[in-house]
Structures are given as C-alpha cells and as structure tokens.
Amino acid sequence: MAAKRTGLARARKAAGHTQERLAQLLGIDTSTVARWESGQSEPSPHRRPMLARLLMVSREQLEELLREPASSPGSQADEPAPSDHMLVPVVVEGRTVLLSLDPQTIAARTVDPHTIAAERNGAAVAAAQWGDMSPLDRRSLLKHGLAAAALPALGLDELHQVAAALADARRYFDRAVLDYFKRQLTACKTGDGDRGPKRTLPLVLGLLGAVEEHAREVKPQVRRELLAAGAEGAEFAAWLYRDLRDFGRSLYWYDRATEWAQEAGDAPMQGYILLKKAQLAFDEREPLRMLTLAQAAQQKTWSVPQRVQAEAVQQEARAEVMLGATAEAVRPRLDQARELLEGDAGENPSLGAHYSHRLLTMQTAICYTEAGAPRQAAELYRQTLRETTFSKRDYGFFLSYMAGSLALAGEPDQAATTGLESASRAFATNSDRTKQQLVTVLDYLRPWQHRPAVRELRHAVAA
Known part of the structure; x- marks a missing residue:
C-alpha cells in the first residue's frame, strides 16, 4: 500500500477545503485528490499552480509538500504529533494557555511566524497548562489542525469543552460551544480593520472548518443554527479574500454562504x-x-x-x-x-451593521468620480473622510479613491500626497484592494510623472 502524504492533507484542511470541495474547484474527481494524499499519484504539472493557490502556499512550498518524507499506513505520522505544531500562548483572564497552530497555516503566508515567535517568550506557565489537559483532549485539538488554531482566548475548562466537541460533535456540540464560535467570529470582524486579511483569515477559516466538519453530525436544530453562523462566517471570509483581490476564492465563499443560509432558512x-x-x-x-x-x-x-x-x-x-x-x-x-x-x-442588527451615513457618502463620492464629476467627489471626501471615524484599513482605502479623484480633477501634488498616506495604511493592513487602486491613481498621474511627489508615490507603491 502507498505511503501517505500527511502534509498535503494538512495543507488542504488548513486552507478550509474538504477533498470534495478541492476537487470541485480544480475540476477533477474527488478520488484524484485522495490518490494525491495517499501517495498513489502526483498532481500533473499544469494543475500545480492552481493547486498551490487554493492551498494558499507558494509553488516552492507545494513542491516541498509533495517531496516530504511520507508516512506508512498506520504509523503515528497519520495523526499530527505535538511537535508538528507551534504552540501559541494566549492570555485569558491573567492565565496563559497554549493553542496549537498547524505549520501549513504558518507557511501559507497568512500568519507572520516572527510575530508568533515573539509571542512565545515567557510561555513556561502555558506549557504547564497544556500538560494539564488529558491526552485525548490534546489529540483531538491537534487532529483538527486549523480548527484548533482558530480558538484564541480559551481557558482550560472551555478548551476541554471544545476539544470534546471536535471529537464527538453529535454528543457535545451544544449551544454553549456554538455561542463561543459566534463570539470568536465577532472578535475577528472587530479586529479586521486594523489587523488586515492575512492575519484574520487563519482564524476565520478555522471556524469555517469546524462548521464544515461538524454540521453533518450534530442534532438538527443545532445544525441549522451552526449553518446560520457558518453563513455569516463564510460571507466574512469572502470579504477578506476580496480585500486580497482573490476573486475566485471570494466567490467560492459567497456561494458557500448562500448554500448554508438556504439550508438554515x-x-x-x-x-x-x-x-x-x-x-x-x-x-x-x-x-x-x-x-x-x-x-x-x-x-x-x-x-x-x-x-x-x-x-x-x-x-x-x-x-x-x-x-x-x-x-x-x-x-x-x-x-x-x-x-x-x-x-x-x-431590525436584524447584525446584518449590514457597519453601514452608516459616512460610508454612504464615501460610496457616493466614488459614484461621482465614475460619473465624470471628480471635483464633486473630492469635495465630499474633504468634508467627510476622517481617520477617527474609519478603521485603519478602510481609511487607507478611501484615501486611495480620494487620491484618484484629485488626480482626475487636475490636482496632482495633492493627489500624490494623499496617495502616500493611503499607501502607508495599505501596507500596514495588507490591503491588496487599496494597493491596486493606488496603481490606478498612478495611471491617472501619468501626465505629471516627473513631479517629485508623484515619483515618491510610485516608489512607495512599488516597495
């Protein structure tokens, strides 16, 4: 019997895909994905670029996954060992606890390993608490990979409850655990504007992985509530991919959100x-x-x-x-x-709760620019756009559109200065959507490309 490529399977789970979903996105049979992971065959060269994108790894990282030493059937490598994961300490009400983070998630460039490494300092207490968990709890959390990594801010008792839920969904996945997942999704949304999509996605995909895995096993009423929460999370994941300008995966998660919302009624x-x-x-x-x-x-x-x-x-x-x-x-x-x-x-306070008069004004300004009235748009930005009323990411995004309006209105120096402000926030929050808009701004500024401010903006965007 062929040896298994456990790393390839873990990378798939870390990206939030089942074998069936990955096969659907690649346009192949599920059995083909299973053969890749079992070591019976390898992806053909023309499929590897798309496979790497779907697994959120580089081409080089994918090749490493395919070359890594494979485990024989029935060996301990079939189940991830604690050494295969980075244990990340988090502080909960003054106590430090360890959480397991799958290495493929770190390799996927959605998590900064240097940041995580810095957080490991002073984690001696966390090791003791990790040791207090039963071997079954630790095995359950490690087995589920990214789903476990998506559970920050857990105390030991709550960690035990979630580990039990992951191990036996039908028996333990009760409303208390469901409420916990909802709180974590809310926390992800709250911090997204400052953290950016690359730091937020691993947690969100972990939550969605738990939904995908356990919705088929829980009691019917809990299933409907779980799918409703999953629809909200999938819509948010789609937004994060949209901010990264990964439109294919964005559409994928919008479709998943629709499917779950339909089933949840x-x-x-x-x-x-x-x-x-x-x-x-x-x-x-x-x-x-x-x-x-x-x-x-x-x-x-x-x-x-x-x-x-x-x-x-x-x-x-x-x-x-x-x-x-x-x-x-x-x-x-x-x-x-x-x-x-x-x-x-x-009514329904959670749906579209972010939408405000200020946001409508920003969108109206974008509409005016599209309609060939950039001066009207620039005036709206000047009147309404304030750093104190938007997240860092959103402020930078609307600054990029303001810069475009100013450029089209014939104010190149002001446009470049505004673009530089936008660029600093775009890179701080990893907003590819903002970066792309700044490329458009530079195209508008082409007639003034030799001005010092415009050259400075070009260098900032290219950095």
Whole structure:
C-alpha cells in the first residue's frame, strides 16, 4: 500500500477545503485528490499552480509538500504529533494557555511566524497548562489542525469543552460551544480593520472548518443554527479574500454562504450575499452584472433591513453610471438610498451593521468620480473622510479613491500626497484592494510623472 502524504492533507484542511470541495474547484474527481494524499499519484504539472493557490502556499512550498518524507499506513505520522505544531500562548483572564497552530497555516503566508515567535517568550506557565489537559483532549485539538488554531482566548475548562466537541460533535456540540464560535467570529470582524486579511483569515477559516466538519453530525436544530453562523462566517471570509483581490476564492465563499443560509432558512442573509456579490462585480469591473445583482438584492423575498436596501440602491446607481448615466441622472437613486438609511428601524442588527451615513457618502463620492464629476467627489471626501471615524484599513482605502479623484480633477501634488498616506495604511493592513487602486491613481498621474511627489508615490507603491 502507498505511503501517505500527511502534509498535503494538512495543507488542504488548513486552507478550509474538504477533498470534495478541492476537487470541485480544480475540476477533477474527488478520488484524484485522495490518490494525491495517499501517495498513489502526483498532481500533473499544469494543475500545480492552481493547486498551490487554493492551498494558499507558494509553488516552492507545494513542491516541498509533495517531496516530504511520507508516512506508512498506520504509523503515528497519520495523526499530527505535538511537535508538528507551534504552540501559541494566549492570555485569558491573567492565565496563559497554549493553542496549537498547524505549520501549513504558518507557511501559507497568512500568519507572520516572527510575530508568533515573539509571542512565545515567557510561555513556561502555558506549557504547564497544556500538560494539564488529558491526552485525548490534546489529540483531538491537534487532529483538527486549523480548527484548533482558530480558538484564541480559551481557558482550560472551555478548551476541554471544545476539544470534546471536535471529537464527538453529535454528543457535545451544544449551544454553549456554538455561542463561543459566534463570539470568536465577532472578535475577528472587530479586529479586521486594523489587523488586515492575512492575519484574520487563519482564524476565520478555522471556524469555517469546524462548521464544515461538524454540521453533518450534530442534532438538527443545532445544525441549522451552526449553518446560520457558518453563513455569516463564510460571507466574512469572502470579504477578506476580496480585500486580497482573490476573486475566485471570494466567490467560492459567497456561494458557500448562500448554500448554508438556504439550508438554515435565513432569507435576509441570502439577499445580503447578493449585495456583496454586486460589490465583487464592481471590483471586477462588470457593471451589468453589478446592476442586476444589486436589483436582485432589493427583492422583497429577502426581507433585508433598510440599511441593506440603501446600500443596494447605491450600488445600483454606481452600476448605472458605469454604464453611461450622468451624476444628475442617478442623484434620485442616491437620495433614495439616504432616505432608506435614515428610516432604518434597526431590525436584524447584525446584518449590514457597519453601514452608516459616512460610508454612504464615501460610496457616493466614488459614484461621482465614475460619473465624470471628480471635483464633486473630492469635495465630499474633504468634508467627510476622517481617520477617527474609519478603521485603519478602510481609511487607507478611501484615501486611495480620494487620491484618484484629485488626480482626475487636475490636482496632482495633492493627489500624490494623499496617495502616500493611503499607501502607508495599505501596507500596514495588507490591503491588496487599496494597493491596486493606488496603481490606478498612478495611471491617472501619468501626465505629471516627473513631479517629485508623484515619483515618491510610485516608489512607495512599488516597495
């Protein structure tokens, strides 16, 4: 019997894929993925670039996974040993506990190993607490790889409960554990604007891995609640990939979110995902698709909150200007969006909770620029855009659009200075979406490419 490539399987799980999902994305049979992981065959050369992208590893790292010493069937290597993982200490109410982080997650460039290594200093107490866990608990957490790494801020008692849930979902995956996963997702969303997608994704993918693995085993009522939480998490993962401009994986997680929301009977979430797909269509410069998706999100079938309707109306207006409408022609739509937002009664407070008048104003400015009115857009940015009212990532993102408006309005020095402010925040939060917009700004500034400020911006973006 062939030896197993356990590293390849761990990398797949770390990226949040089952064998079935990975095969679907690659357009192959599930049995082919199973043969790769069992050592019976290897991916053909033309499939390796896409496989590396889906596993979130470099081509070189994928080759290392395929060359690594394989384990024989039944050997201890079939189950990850503690030495295969980095134990990351976290402090919970004054106590330090260790969590296991899969090495493939670290290699995936979504986690900074230097940051983690720094956090390991002074972790002697954590080793003692890890030792206090039963061997079965440790084995359960290590076996589930990234799912365990996605559980920061756990005390010993809670760590035991989650380990038991991972080992026996039907018996132990109760509402208390489900509430814990919801809290962790909320914490990921809260810190995303400052941490950036590359530091947030491992935790989110871990949560989704737990949902994917255990939804098929729990009691029916818990399953529906778990899938509803999974739909929210999958929508957030799609957003993180969108910020990384990985549109393929973004669409994949939007589709997963839709599927889970359908099974959970969550109609508002289904409508909300249509809106998010409209935003993805804007990133991909597909205005007709953006228009029809934004219109679909407004259907009464979904019963989305008025603030979600407001954003959908704004997206519809932006699609119309991309298709040739003037700023004056879409002004009634933008006024309608503002009226909807003002009339929002706060139903379903978690859905679209981030949407505010300030965000609508930023999107209106983007719409004006698309409509050929960059001076109006620049004025809106000057009036509304403040660092104290947006996260670091979002502030940098809207600065990049402000820089573009200023460049189109014939203010190259101010555009370059604004672009430099944006660039510093884009690199701090790893926002590829912002970096790409700054490339567009440099294209607008081409007539003034020899000005010192413009040259400085070009060097900053290329760094």
